Amino acid sequence: xxxxxxxxxxxxxxxxxxxxxxxxxxxxxxxxxxxxxxxxxxxxxxxxxxxxxxxxxxxxxxxxxxxxxxxxxxxxxxxxxxxxxxxxxxxxxxxxxxxxxxxxxxxxxxxxxxxxxxxxxxxxxxxxxxxxxxxxxxxxxxxxxxxxxxxxxxxxxxxxxxxxxxxxxxxxxxxxxxxxxxxxxxxxxxxxxxxxxxxxxxxxxxxxxxxxxxxxxxxxxxxxxxxxxxxxxxxxxxxxxxxxxxxxxxxxxxxxxxxxxxxxxxxxxxxxxxxxxxxxxxxxxxxxxxxxxxxxxxxxxxxxxxxxxxxxxxxxxxxxxxxxxxxxxxxxxxxxxxxxxxxxxxxxxxxxxxxxxxxxxxxxxxxxxxxxxxxxxxxxxxxxxxxxxxxxxxxxxxxxxxxxxxxxxxxxxxxxxxxxxxxxxxxxxxxxxxxxxxxxxxxxxxxxxxxxxxxxx
Amino acid sequence: xxxxxxxxxxxxxxxxxxxxxxxxxxxxxxxxxxxxxxxxxxxxxxxxxxxxxxxxxxxxxxxxxxxxxxxxxxxxxxxxxxxxxxxxxxxxxxxxxxxxxxxxxxxxxxxxxxxxxxxxxxxxxxxxxxxxxxxxxxxxxxxxxxxxxxxxxxxxxxxxxxxxxxxxxxxxxxxxxxxxxxxxxxxxxxxxxxxxxxxxxxxxxxxxxxxxxxxxxxxxxxxxxxxxxxxxxxxxxxxxxxxxxxxxxxxxxxxxxxxxxxxxxxxxxxxxxxxxxxxxxxxxxxxxxxxxxxxxxxxxxxxxxxxxxxxxxxxxxxxxxxxxxxxxxxxxxxxxxxxxxxxxxxxxxxxxxxxxxxxxxxxxxxxxxxxxxxxxxxxxxxxxxxxxxxxxxxxxxxxxxxxxxxxxxxxxxxxxxxxxxxxxxxxxxxxxxx
Numbered sequence: 001x002x003x004x005x006x007x008x009x010x011x012x013x014x015x016x017x018x019x020x021x022x023x024x025x026x027x028x029x030x031x032x033x034x035x036x037x038x039x040x041x042x043x044x045x046x047x048x049x050x051x052x053x054x055x056x057x058x059x060x061x062x063x064x065x066x067x068x069x070x071x072x073x074x075x076x077x078x079x080x081x082x083x084x085x086x087x088x089x090x091x092x093x094x095x096x097x098x099x100x101x102x103x104x105x106x107x108x109x110x111x112x113x114x115x116x117x118x119x120x121x122x123x124x125x126x127x128x129x130x131x132x133x134x135x136x137x138x139x140x141x142x143x144x145x146x147x148x149x150x151x152x153x154x155x156x157x158x159x160x161x162x163x164x165x166x167x168x169x170x171x172x173x174x175x176x177x178x179x180x181x182x183x184x185x186x187x188x189x190x191x192x193x194x195x196x197x198x199x200x201x202x203x204x205x206x207x208x209x210x211x212x213x214x215x216x217x218x219x220x221x222x223x224x225x226x227x228x229x230x231x232x233x234x235x236x237x238x239x240x241x242x243x244x245x246x247x248x249x250x251x252x253x254x255x256x257x258x259x260x261x262x263x264x265x266x267x268x269x270x271x272x273x274x275x276x277x278x279x280x281x282x283x284x285x286x287x288x289x290x291x292x293x294x295x296x297x298x299x300x301x302x303x304x305x306x307x308x309x310x311x312x313x314x315x316x317x318x319x320x321x322x323x324x325x326x327x328x329x330x331x332x333x334x335x336x337x338x339x340x341x342x343x344x345x346x347x348x349x350x351x352x353x354x355x356x357x358x359x360x361x362x363x364x365x366x367x368x369x370x371x372x373x374x375x376x377x378x379x380x381x382x383x384x385x386x387x388x389x390x391x392x393x394x395x396x397x398x399x400x401x402x403x404x405x406x407x408x409x410x411x412x413x414x415x416x417x418x419x420x421x422x423x424x425x426x427x428x429x430x431x432x433x434x435x436x437x438x439x440x441x442x443x444x445x446x447x448x449x450x451x452x453x454x455x456x457x
Numbered sequence: 458x459x460x461x462x463x464x465x466x467x468x469x470x471x472x473x474x475x476x477x478x479x480x481x482x483x484x485x486x487x488x489x490x491x492x493x494x495x496x497x498x499x500x501x502x503x504x505x506x507x508x509x510x511x512x513x514x515x516x517x518x519x520x521x522x523x524x525x526x527x528x529x530x531x532x533x534x535x536x537x538x539x540x541x542x543x544x545x546x547x548x549x550x551x552x553x554x555x556x557x558x559x560x561x562x563x564x565x566x567x568x569x570x571x572x573x574x575x576x577x578x579x580x581x582x583x584x585x586x587x588x589x590x591x592x593x594x595x596x597x598x599x600x601x602x603x604x605x606x607x608x609x610x611x612x613x614x615x616x617x618x619x620x621x622x623x624x625x626x627x628x629x630x631x632x633x634x635x636x637x638x639x640x641x642x643x644x645x646x647x648x649x650x651x652x653x654x655x656x657x658x659x660x661x662x663x664x665x666x667x668x669x670x671x672x673x674x675x676x677x678x679x680x681x682x683x684x685x686x687x688x689x690x691x692x693x694x695x696x697x698x699x700x701x702x703x704x705x706x707x708x709x710x711x712x713x714x715x716x717x718x719x720x721x722x723x724x725x726x727x728x729x730x731x732x733x734x735x736x737x738x739x740x741x742x743x744x745x746x747x748x749x750x751x752x753x754x755x756x757x758x759x760x761x762x763x764x765x766x767x768x769x770x771x772x773x774x775x776x777x778x779x780x781x782x783x784x785x786x787x788x789x790x791x792x793x794x795x796x797x798x799x800x801x802x803x804x805x806x807x808x809x810x811x812x813x814x815x816x817x818x819x820x821x822x823x824x825x826x827x828x829x830x831x832x833x834x835x836x837x838x839x840x841x842x843x844x845x846x847x848x849x850x851x852x853x854x855x856x857x858x859x860x861x862x863x864x865x866x867x868x869x870x871x872x873x874x875x876x877x878x879x880x881x882x883x884x885x886x887x888x889x890x891x
Binding site: 303 | 480481482483517518519522524525526528529530531532533548549550551552553555556558559560562563567578579580581582583584585586587589590591593594595596666667669670697698699700730731732737740741744747767769770796799800803804805806807808810811813814815816817
């Protein structure tokens with residue numbers, strides 16, 4: 001037996017080929033789109049219903065409507081109460097999960113294959129024929145108002161809100177899916193019914209299946225369960241994607257004062273790009289270098305070199321419209337000024353005097369492509385991947401072509417993405433911390449006087 | 458249903474477990490060391506976890522950050538520490554298996570020559586910031602610390618949290634690091650799983666090439682400590698929160714021992730999900746609580762079972778406490794229903810299948826094989842694990858409630874907004890948190 005050679009690291013082989021499961025598409029007579037990808041490794045199925053309306057589609061003054069409507073879907077249907085619905089899912093070991101983002105409302109049902117029909121039957125009843133009873137609505141709204149109260153003491157949630165508020169102003173992306181106390185109090189069960197009847201329509205929706213189920217079987221079950229969804233006229237809401245976001249933030253530096261905070265929660269960023277930007281792959285490579293992985297510049301600087309934080313990262317949140325680019329971290333309070341100054345320096349440097357190097361670009365591309373198949377292990381991962389195709393109008397071969405698209409990014413491409421899409425003069429910084437500790441540091445670091453902010457809750 | 462495997466023990470005592478799954482071109486490498494915060498001592502807490510950080514800072518033959526070559530190879534990687542064990546994992550493309558084994562074996566065999574005071578001091582700062590972020594600056598974040606300190610006496614190793622106490626972290630020395638490594642980080646106290654797109658014989662050969670050369674160490678003696686609570690202890694903790702919350706905690710059976718599965722099933726039945734008794738009673742019907750949850754915290758030396766409820770605005774912990782005790786009394790009196798048992802079993806069966814979908818990472822198949830290897834000395838325990846849940850009868854569960862969840866053997870803690878001590882249950886004394 002040969003002993004490992006410790007004089008150098010073992011070489012790794014070439015990029016291994018990967019193919020996404022074959023996608024089958026169909027449509028019911030009520031114009032509900034059906035997408036499926038067979039993946040028969042275990043007796044598990046995942047179903048996802050995608051509605052292309054999320055919190056950005058909230059009626060103005062009624063922020064929180066999309067999210068509370070989604071939340072009402074498992075609060076009873078027909079003779080079944082909210083408790084009965086959840087008991088019925090429990091009896092077959094199935095889960096229903098609900099997520100509302102700015103762009104979409106997404107319901108996920110995971111079940112054993114042997115219960116696929118039962119799970120989908122119950123799910124369809126919830127979506128098509130929800131009870132929408134006043135007393136249930138009152139309780140759900142009360143719980144959401146309580147959640148808003150609790151958020152006051154959650155520094156990360158406060159920082160997110162403060163940041164989006166100063167960067168997006170009055171744009172539909174400025175508010176969180178939960179809404180505010182004021183807007184939630186405007187809502188009634190009637191508003192929910194209106195939202196449901198206008199946007200929860202078969203022609204707007206796509207039902208996705210993945211796992212231990214074939215396209216024919218899926219079509220039969222879908223027809224028997226979701227076939228009764230009235231077609232109605234398709235109505236696509238005003239899309240936030242077409243509303244231009246503000247060019248500059250409302251303020252450049254804000255602080256939410258939380259006396260006695262154990263740390264400073266920090267967000268730095270600006271309006272970023274939409275999912276359909278032609279520079280998408282350059283930007284994800286750039287982000288890996290800047291703050292998208294452990295060995296990124298920002299994390300190495302703030303965590304590994306200075307020990308100021310447990311971690312720091314950046315992300316471009318690509319949406320149908322222009323989502324945010326944001327750096328987020330939580331640092332020891334006495335290092336707040338230093339952390340912000342270092343972060344701003346790094347963002348500036350990557351577009352000026354220290355642009356991405358050839359080695360950094362190679363590492364980032366390898367990190368994005370070489371481990372790519374692990375994103376497609378479970379039925380739910382595969383269904384979620386298809387939901388991305390649906391939401392952003394990506395081609396069916398997108399996942400097969402991802403690695404070659406990323407491999408095609410050049411050093412110049414990454415550099416240009418940095419100089420074109422990062423704007424130090426537009427960056428806004430939001431801090432949630434103890435003002436008395438942080439203000440002198442901001443002054444000393446030359447960052448100026450922050451505007452005190454109370455985020456809308 | 459199972460996770461097929463082969464197992465070998467190298468001459469130095471390292472267990473090597475191999476599982477073939479050729480669906481995707483990737484391999485999960487998973488390495489457990491049977492050491493956690495329970496192997497620490499009072500005044501020296503937080504060390505096992507701090508040490509986990511140092512394992513990512515480079516070793517003798519690659520003395521740079523651990524992440525760089527692996528991320529470049531397309532790996533996902535991480536590690537974690539709990540009271541009972543420390544685990545490290547990589548998920549790599551098939552052709553980077555040697556790299557992952559090289560890196561894991563280099564830090565097992567050759568960490569100390571590369572360890573410097575500077576790495577140690579920086580990671581200590583990182584850990585102190587992790588503590589601030591995840592515990593001190595998070596609402597209710599120090600509750601568990603206060604509860605375990607009350608449930609377990611000061612010389613019991615579950616008395617402290619894995620993250621450790623701030624003063625202890627600051628007092629940790631470089632010599633402590635060396636001693637800790639020599640005692641616990643060696644082949645005879647570890648278990649390696651290689652799972653995925655591999656051939657068993659070939660994977661074993663590669664494991665030997667990388668790990669055979671590492672000398673064995675003395676197997677640490679197993680700990681054997683018990684703890685009990687006699688009476689009800691009432692504590693209060695002030696925190697930066699808006700709404701008061703109540704935690705009720707009891708000692709419960711150790712991981713994988715009789716009664717552990719019962720307590721786990723009981724958590725869901727009692728307080729998890731809309732159909733659970735507490736949600737239905739306190740959140741849905743009476744609206745006196747805004748959230749409820751229960752957990753069986755299964756650990757090697759003994760578990761604890763916990764239920765928590767946050768008061769709804771305008772309602773008191775006294776009301777919440779009374780309502781929980783009423784539900785508990787009803788369960789103690791009547792036992793679970795047939796429908797509750799049916800749901801519990803259906804959910805467990807489904808969960809066991811769902812978790813077979815993922816190869817690596819926390820909770821994936823490689824991690825499961827190692828959990829069974831380290832805690833019950835049988836990587837093939839999957840089916841028996843499922844059977845111990847499937848075998849729980851209505852009577853068993855009823856018996857467990859009566860045996861473990863009495864009103865005279867628990868810790869009841871009120872967490873209240875700062876300065877609002879009157880919102881705590883009567884007769885509560887301030888909890889100790891550091």
